[in-house]
Amino acid sequence: xxxxxxxxxxxxxxxVQKSYDGETLVVKDLNLSMPRGEFLTMLGxxxxxxxxxxxxxxxxxxxxxxxxxxxxxxxxxxxxxxRGIGMVFQNxxxxxxxxxxxxxxxxxxxxxxxxxxxxxxxxxxxxxxxxGAFGGRRPAQLSGGQxxxxxxxxxxxxxxxxxxxxxxxxxLDKQLREHMQFEIKRIADNLGITVVYxxxxxxxxxxxxxxxxxxxxxxxxxxxxxxxxxxxxxxSFVAQFIGENNTLEGEVMEINGGLAVVKxxxxxxxxxxxxxxxxxxxxxxxxxxxxxxxxxxxxxxxxGVHTLKAEVLEFIYMGDxxxxxxxxxxxxxxxxxxxxxxxQDRLEPGRQIEIGWLPEDCRALDA
Amino acid sequence: MxxxxxxxxxxxxxxxxxxxxxxxxxxxxxxxxxxxxxxxRSLNRALRMQKLxxxxxxxxxxxFVLITFIAPIADMLFRSVENQIVSETLPExxxxxxxxxxxxxxxxxxxxFEALYVDIFMAxxxxxxxxxxxxxNYELTGMSSLLRKSGRGVKRxxxxxxxxQFTALDPSWADxxxxxxxxxxxxxxxxxxxxxxxxxxxxxxxxxEGDDPAKEDVEDFLFTTLYSDxxxxxxxxxxxxxxxxxADAVGGFETVSLRDQFKAVDKDWVNPEVWRTxxxxxxxxxxxxxxxxxxxxxxxxxxxxxxxxxxxxVKLFTRTMFMSLVITGSCILLGYPVAWILANLPMRxxxxxxxxxxxxxxTSLLVRTxxxxxxxxxxxxxxxxxxxxxxxxxxxxxxxxxxxxxxIVAMTHILLPFMILPMYSVMQTIPPSYxxxxxxxxxxxxxxxxxxYFPQCVPGIGAGSILVFILSIGYYITPEIVGGTTGTFISxxxxxxxxxxxxxxxxxxLGTILLAVVLILYWAYDRIVGIDNVKxx
Numbered sequence: 064x065x066x067x068x069x070x071x072x073x074x075x076x077x078x079v080q081k082s083y084d085g086e087t088l089v090v091k092d093l094n095l096s097m098p099r100g101e102f103l104t105m106l107g108x109x110x111x112x113x114x115x116x117x118x119x120x121x122x123x124x125x126x127x128x129x130x131x132x133x134x135x136x137x138x139x140x141x142x143x144x145x146r147g148i149g150m151v152f153q154n155x156x157x158x159x160x161x162x163x164x165x166x167x168x169x170x171x172x173x174x175x176x177x178x179x180x181x182x183x184x185x186x187x188x189x190x191x192x193x194x195g196a197f198g199g200r201r202p203a204q205l206s207g208g209q210x211x212x213x214x215x216x217x218x219x220x221x222x223x224x225x226x227x228x229x230x231x232x233x234x235l236d237k238q239l240r241e242h243m244q245f246e247i248k249r250i251a252d253n254l255g256i257t258v259v260y261x262x263x264x265x266x267x268x269x270x271x272x273x274x275x276x277x278x279x280x281x282x283x284x285x286x287x288x289x290x291x292x293x294x295x296x297x298x299s300f301v302a303q304f305i306g307e308n309n310t311l312e313g314e315v316m317e318i319n320g321g322l323a324v325v326k327x328x329x330x331x332x333x334x335x336x337x338x339x340x341x342x343x344x345x346x347x348x349x350x351x352x353x354x355x356x357x358x359x360x361x362x363x364x365x366x367g368v369h370t371l372k373a374e375v376l377e378f379i380y381m382g383d384x385x386x387x388x389x390x391x392x393x394x395x396x397x398x399x400x401x402x403x404x405x406x407q408d409r410l411e412p413g414r415q416i417e418i419g420w421l422p423e424d425c426r427a428l429d430a
Numbered sequence: 431m432x433x434x435x436x437x438x439x440x441x442x443x444x445x446x447x448x449x450x451x452x453x454x455x456x457x458x459x460x461x462x463x464x465x466x467x468x469x470x471r472s473l474n475r476a477l478r479m480q481k482l483x484x485x486x487x488x489x490x491x492x493x494f495v496l497i498t499f500i501a502p503i504a505d506m507l508f509r510s511v512e513n514q515i516v517s518e519t520l521p522e523x524x525x526x527x528x529x530x531x532x533x534x535x536x537x538x539x540x541x542x543f544e545a546l547y548v549d550i551f552m553a554x555x556x557x558x559x560x561x562x563x564x565x566x567n568y569e570l571t572g573m574s575s576l577l578r579k580s581g582r583g584v585k586r587x588x589x590x591x592x593x594x595q596f597t598a599l600d601p602s603w604a605d606x607x608x609x610x611x612x613x614x615x616x617x618x619x620x621x622x623x624x625x626x627x628x629x630x631x632x633x634x635x636x637x638x639e640g641d642d643p644a645k646e647d648v649e650d651f652l653f654t655t656l657y658s659d660x661x662x663x664x665x666x667x668x669x670x671x672x673x674x675x676x677a678d679a680v681g682g683f684e685t686v687s688l689r690d691q692f693k694a695v696d697k698d699w700v701n702p703e704v705w706r707t708x709x710x711x712x713x714x715x716x717x718x719x720x721x722x723x724x725x726x727x728x729x730x731x732x733x734x735x736x737x738x739x740x741x742x743x744v745k746l747f748t749r750t751m752f753m754s755l756v757i758t759g760s761c762i763l764l765g766y767p768v769a770w771i772l773a774n775l776p777m778r779x780x781x782x783x784x785x786x787x788x789x790x791x792x793t794s795l796l797v798r799t800x801x802x803x804x805x806x807x808x809x810x811x812x813x814x815x816x817x818x819x820x821x822x823x824x825x826x827x828x829x830x831x832x833x834x835x836x837x838i839v840a841m842t843h844i845l846l847p848f849m850i851l852p853m854y855s856v857m858q859t860i861p862p863s864y865x866x867x868x869x870x871x872x873x874x875x876x877x878x879x880x881x882x883y884f885p886q887c888v889p890g891i892g893a894g895s896i897l898v899f900i901l902s903i904g905y906y907i908t909p910e911i912v913g914g915t916t917g918t919f920i921s922x923x924x925x926x927x928x929x930x931x932x933x934x935x936x937x938x939x940l941g942t943i944l945l946a947v948v949l950i951l952y953w954a955y956d957r958i959v960g961i962d963n964v965k966x967x
Binding site: 121122123142143144145146147148149150152153154156158159160169170173174217218221227 | 861863864866867868869870871872873874875877878881882885886
């Protein structure tokens with residue numbers, strides 16, 4: 064067990080299952096280990112089990128089966144108040160009857176800290192979130208963003224090494240959210256704390272995290288750094304959940320030298336990179352291509368790759384990019400995105416074009 | 431300020447642009463609308479229609495409240511100090527008595543007894559003397575029977591000798607028509623003031639009865655007043671020739687002492703205490719009811735406390751307060767866990783339990799109170815069970831009803847929903863994440879509850895406490911049924927004075943004090959807890 068104390072296994076889930084009603088599993092066989100100092104995001108649609116995982120880690124839910132370890136020690140039977148885990152709640156959960164300073168002082172008081180030391184730490188925590196002047200206010204007198212900062216400061220003031228955040232930015236408007244994402248990330252990096260962050264917003268997950276765990280149906284579908292998650296999704300759920308994605312369905316004809324040839328349902332052939340283990344000759348597959356990786360300018364297409372005929376259905380001007388909807392192999396929701404550059408064509412509806420891509424951008428996933 | 435006035439009353443007619451410019455430049459003064467008028471006035475005009483419509487909508491309720499709530503309270507406040515019955519029933523006596531010195535130890539003069547004779551005669555004709563008797567009996571026991579006896583007695587007074595002597599002097603005195611004619615002349619009325627006033631009251635009475643004053647016999651008391659006026663002299667201006675004749679003759683009249691006549695009816699009339707009571711309560715307004723309501727009375731030297739054995743109201747007020755506090759406290763203790771469970775159960779189960787909480791609301795108050803009587807009495811369910819279990823000896827069954835304990839138990843049960851409902855609705859708004867946050871910050875279950883959850887329940891507890899306390903302080907039916915003698919409230923006493931002793935003035939004074947106490951407590955609560963902190967949901 065001693066080696067578990069080392070940095071790379073600070074938080075560990077081992078074969079954790081959770082059921083509320085004894086009939087269905089909300090979390091199915093969760094295995095996860097986090098090194099100290101990592102910023103890990105649990106991302107997934109609602110009901111995917113991500114919040115349940117967080118609550119089990121915080122101690123508000125008990126695991127039906129399996130082991131949760133913190134710093135190598137199993138915490139299954141440790142009550143929440145002894146776990147020493149900081150937590151930021153979705154609605155901030157700032158105590159409305161206490162001032163900001165009293166809120167921050169609360170975790171220090173229950174730890175029987177001396178008054179002078181408490182004041183010192185509260186002041187430092189408030190300064191850290193740039194709210195030093197607001198100690199005497201009540202939470203109701205603060206804006207959403209300010210409350211968010213206080214909630215963050217309160218979770219950090221007792222120097223927890225692990226901080227859990229349950230959709231902390233869900234109630235903020237877009238601009239403030241983006242600002243706070245940066246802020247949280249900066250503070251977490253400065254303090255070197257370990258963060259488990261739950262969200263359903265993929266942009267948030269991609270911009271903040273060291274690693275993202277994509278949850279669906281009670282399982283981690285993929286656990287990877289953001290770039291890898293976006294560019295190399297391992298299954299069609301992750302491909303569709305992260306970013307925009309085009310899907311074409313077909314049958315694997317052959318796999319040759321790391322390239323698979325897939326016959327689409329209308330008979331056309333394309334080259335793909337086989338990713339999912341189920342991709343074998345004769346199997347059904349979903350092929351995933353990112354909209355910005357599709358090329359229709361013949362001059363830029365690689366020699367010898369398969370191309371597809373496409374008809375422009377709709378052209379949307381979005382400022383920095385153009386978003387064009389095509390009909391490709393019977394799929395009418397095939398989208399391509401092109402940069403708004405001086406030499407870029409504007410594809411008018413009705414035009415017939417040919418599209419293609421690099422084979423490694425086209426990933427054959429599970430059906 | 432001044433430059434606005436200048437600009438708007440200048441030679442050139444103001445334009446909207448001017449107004450806007452002025453409004454912009456004049457940040458210290460009133461903001462102007464586009465037509466140059468103050469914005470406030472324009473806004474008021476624009477909102478007037480809405481306000482009128484709103485007023486029309488609330489008018490039915492407003493009128494209803496005014497008539498059924500404000501008006502009775504105002505009437506009650508008035509009744510608690512109103513005391514016109516003495517001066518209305520005994521107008522002559524009150525005036526004649528006003529220069530009597532009650533502390534001199536002497537009886538009032540014969541003049542006062544004459545006035546009393548007139549007043550009581552008129553009162554018994556109008557059958558008002560018994561009402562006055564009951565009113566004065568609140569202040570001095572025995573007044574009721576004294577006045578009743580006197581009412582019967584005044585008709586048999588020996589004052590008929592005056593009648594006989596006057597008619598012997600001139601038989602026309604016996605003819606009421608001559609009295610009507612005599613009293614029609616102002617000069618005669620001025621010469622015979624007491625007679626004139628008494629005649630006027632007599633005529634009023636006869637006319638109310640539908641009788642003709644010119645045909646009814648002239649009563650003895652009028653001859654008595656006539657004699658009194660003539661003896662006093664001052665009859666120079668009279669025009670009726672009989673008056674001058676009689677004025678010369680009265681010196682030789684046989685007289686009768688009205689004091690002795692009254693003394694013969696009841697010797698209480700020569701008791702200065704009786705006269706002192708009449709004098710004390712002769713003004714139109716009195717503090718007597720309020721003094722009575724706090725166990726005091728008008729003594730020789732201003733207000734003084736009543737004798738020990740007559741003190742009851744202060745004790746009742748204190749008991750009412752104390753028991754209401756106990757009831758409120760036990761409602762909090764019993765209601766809090768119930769409200770907590772309701773707020774933390776799933777919606778469906780909570781609704782089921784909520785019906786159980788509300789069930790007593792749908793049961794008659796009398797049924798519930800009577801049920802407690804069945805439960806708590808000495809041969810009742812609880813005593814039976816305790817005896818059966820051997821916890822209580824059959825010969826020493828517990829007395830749990832018709833005392834304070836019974837009242838507290840029954841009223842706690844009856845008022846419990848008023849405590850649970852506001853607490854529940856407040857607790858429902860406290861998200862579970864607060865407790866979780868507290869625990870994640872290191873608080874034990876108890877600390878999290880006491881430091882984080884409980885303070886947020888206080889508005890609900892406050893609302894429930896105010897409801898329960900104010901309801902119980904004025905509760906009537908339950909203490910009446912299960913209170914016995916030691917568990918009754920001040921309201922039971924008020925009801926007694928309203929319906930049994932008919933001392934409405936005292937009942938009103940008690941009610942006024944109760945109202946004042948509630949308002950003071952409300953004010954104190956507002957100062958200490960803050961009424962903004964009270965939430966009903």
